[in-house]
Amino acid sequence: MPAAELLADLRALLGERGVVTGERLTGRVYEQHVGPVRAQVLVRPADTSQVSAVLGLCHARGQPVVPHGGLTGLVYGGAASEDELILSLEALTRxxxxxxxxxxxxxxxxxxxxxxxxxxxxxxxxxxxxxxxxxxxxxxxxxxxxxxxxxxxxxxxxxxxxxxxxxxxxxxxxxxxxxxxxxxxxxxxxxxxxxxxxxxxxxxxxxxxxxxxRPTSSAAAFVACRDFAAIPELLGMLDARLGGQLSAFEALWPEFYELTTTAPALSSPLLPYGHGMYVLVEALGADPGPDQERFERVLADALEREVIVDAVIAKSEAERRIMWAPREDVFQMDRYGPSHSFDVSLAIADMPRYLDTVRRTLQERVPGARQFVFGHVADGNLHISVCAGDAQRHAATFDEVERCVYEPLRSITGSISAEHGIGLERKAYLEISRTRAEIATMRALKAALDPRSILNPGKVIDVH
Ligand SMILES: Cc1cc2nc3c(=O)[nH]c(=O)nc-3n(C[C@H](O)[C@H](O)[C@H](O)COP(=O)(O)OP(=O)(O)OC[C@H]3O[C@@H](n4cnc5c(N)ncnc54)[C@H](O)[C@@H]3O)c2cc1C
Incomplete structure (x- = not known):
């Protein structure tokens, strides 16, 4: 708990409404993915000058501060211990x-x-x-x-x-x-x-x-490929022939597709099960008629060349939204208990071998674990979720599952975090994706800009 003196200064600065404690704070419900939030004080400055004054006070007293935005981050970046103070940006909404x-x-x-x-x-x-x-x-x-x-x-x-x-x-x-x-x-x-x-x-x-x-045309399709080998070719065709309009290329591996299109999930299958890969493709442009024609022509060619083996094309905005639903329903694996969620990055060419290795080692070391894969793929990003069982087994296998997913990235110079960051959750594995010199430079920057280490301490890197 921050010292009483600091609390009094914060109240004088921000008023009662700007300092949240007690039941007003414990009554706030935090999602599981935020990590433990045990802080006893949350401040919500109203503008930049108040943020500046809060940090001035905290810096002078060596008070650690954890910034909170919308708390949708997935790597425990917002976790806050009892001694830390939450600085929420919730009032800066102009x-x-x-x-x-x-x-x-x-x-x-x-x-x-x-x-x-x-x-x-x-x-x-x-x-x-x-x-x-x-x-x-x-x-x-x-x-x-x-x-x-x-x-x-x-x-x-x-x-x-x-x-x-x-x-x-x-x-x-x-x-x-x-x-x-x-x-x-x-x-x-x-x-x-x-x-x-x-x-x-x-x-x-x-x-x-x-x-x-703002695009005035959008074309979307959900397609199936025989196997992963077709994915780079499909991506190449769409990229080359859509004149720069390709805006999304979301791959769904069969287990994930089946998961998000069977009850209790709300979506129904868009294409039959049994194919090796499914991809949601979207193009945004400015000329609805010709854009749609070009989009359908490229997909017809892909079908003829057997790069894809089945496809359904959205004919309306409502159908486009229906197509996105299975891809966005990313918490469906919760039905199998808590899941370990990963967000790795690697060359597209390395993906099949990497996923085989992860699957094999998981089977050996965490028998019975379920693995679901989806991802943006065109940018090298895969999301992998692993359900090992109930909460007890989840906790008991945590480290093993992480090693199964992260270790194979070392030899192919992949990244342990494509987009979610490091936070607390991935800190121990940072050295897989960053060299010693890089981590030392991160520490030097931290020391230069935050010499008392009050800003989100313990996240991303340890200072010592
Ligand atoms: C359903 C779902 C889907 C998602 N899909 C994606 C996706 O496709 N791609 C993706 O990249 N992410 C995705 N995320 C993760 C998340 O939405 C992003 O990380 C998002 O950018 C976090 O924003 P936030 O405001 O919730 O930040 P928070 O969770 O509040 O904070 C994230 C981190 O930033 C720090 N922080 C927050 N605000 C500030 C500030 N003003 N100044 C300094 N530090 C600050 C926090 O301390 C924390 O370390 C998804 C999350 C969910 C729940």
Whole structure:
């Protein structure tokens, strides 16, 4: 529990409403994936100057601070012990401006991704980042995790959609790197230090986001392939022949597809079971008739060449949504008990051999474990979920399952985290994907920017 003196200072600064303790805090329900939240105090500053003042007070007293956005992060980045103080960005929810000509939007960090998407649409523009947690995840959280999601193949990760940032450093210094220009090589690009660093180097308070034209055509299809060998060819065909419109390429392995299309899941099968792979493909463009024709022509060619063996094409927005549902229903494995969820990255060419190795070692070391795989694939990202059994077996096999999934990445220089980050959950395995020199440089940056180690301590790296 932070010292009484600090609490009094925080109350004087933020008022009673800005400091949440007791039942008002314990009454908040946290999802399991957030990790343990035992903090006794949560503060919710109303603007950047209050964030700065809070950090100034905490820095002076060496008080550890855990930033909270929408708490949809999946690696225990928001876990907070009794001695830590939660700094929630929930009151920073202003969309400040949209520059239509320059295609940018300036927002505060606590705005949800969905609100940003909807605001862009009002101006006939699009904010391209998209992920299942869009209604709750915040822009600050998206930045701090460098979120990826469904459209990375075309628009890149969050990093490529952030033009400028305002950040509060550990000692309360406001670092204004807001910037609406696409080109700005004036010295170091400091904003990069805070994208994907999970609140360990600074608190993101405002951001300039890059927008794109709002597509006026969207074509979607759910296709089946005989086996994984067809996937790179299908991807190559779509990429080359859709004129840059390919916006999503989501692969579903059969066990995952069956899981999310059988009760109690709400979706029904879109294509028969029994195929080796299923892929959800989406193209976004600006010319509905010709775009749809081109999309269907490419799929017809793929069918003729047996790159795909079956397909269903969405004929309406409602059908498009139905197609996405099995892919987005990612918590269906919970019916088999708690699951270990992984988010790895590797070359597409390495995927079949890697997955075989994981399957084989899991069978040997954790007999009976169920494995479900889906992923964005075109960007090298696979999501793997492993259900080992009930809560007791889940806990007992945790380390073994992690080793089965992570160790084979070492020899193929894959990444233990494609998009969710490291948080607490993956810290022990960081050395598989980062060299000693890289980790030492991370520590040096942490020491330079947060010498008292008060920002999200223990997340991503240990300082000593
Ligand atoms: C159903 C579902 C689907 C998902 N799909 C995807 C997906 O496709 N792709 C993907 O990348 N992720 C996905 N995620 C994970 C999650 O949505 C993202 O990591 C998201 O970016 C987190 O945003 P948040 O606001 O919830 O952050 P939080 O969970 O609150 O925080 C995440 C981390 O960032 C830190 N943080 C939060 N806000 C700030 C701030 N303003 N300044 C500094 N640090 C901060 C926190 O301390 C924590 O370490 C999914 C999650 C769910 C539940």
């Amino acid at each position: 969309i400040e401006s949209v520059d239509v000509a320059g295609r940018t939007m300036r927002v505060e960090a606590g705005v949800t991704l969905q609100r940003v998407q909807e605001e862009a649409e009002r101006f006939n523009l699009m904010f391209p980042l998209d992920l299942g947690a869009r209604g709750t995840a915040t822009i600050g959280g998206n930045i701090s995790t460098n979120a990826g999601g469904m459209r990375v193949v075309r628009f890149g990760m969050m990093r490529s959609l952030v033009l400028g940032l305002e950040v509060v450093l550990a000692d309360g210094t406001v670092l204004c790197s807001l910037n609406r220009m696409l080109k700005n090589n004036a010295g170091y690009d400091l904003k990069q230090l805070f994208i994907g660093t999970e609140g360990t180097l600074g608190i993101v308070t405002r951001a300039d986001l890059r927008l794109a034209s």
